[in-house]
Amino acid sequence: MTRFLPAFFAWIVVYVVVTATLMGIQAAGLNVPLPMQTFLLTAFLVPAMMFVLGPFASTLAQTVIRKVEGRSPNP
Numbered sequence: 001m002t003r004f005l006p007a008f009f010a011w012i013v014v015y016v017v018v019t020a021t022l023m024g025i026q027a028a029g030l031n032v033p034l035p036m037q038t039f040l041l042t043a044f045l046v047p048a049m050m051f052v053l054g055p056f057a058s059t060l061a062q063t064v065i066r067k068v069e070g071r072s073p074n075p
Helices: 002-027 034-069
Strands: none
Touching: 002 034
């Protein structure tokens, strides 16, 4: 079970970012075609996942795995 936690947390993060970005495009009143929406979404999502959200999700998953396995975190 614990081996699937990192993938689960990454999925949660991607889901939230995709939903928020699409809602932002919609709220801004941008009536753009699907390929442009995809471009805008990936232009934001890929750097965010690589440099911010990916490391955060990884740290969160490791913390949960340690707690589930009963180990204390390394200093």
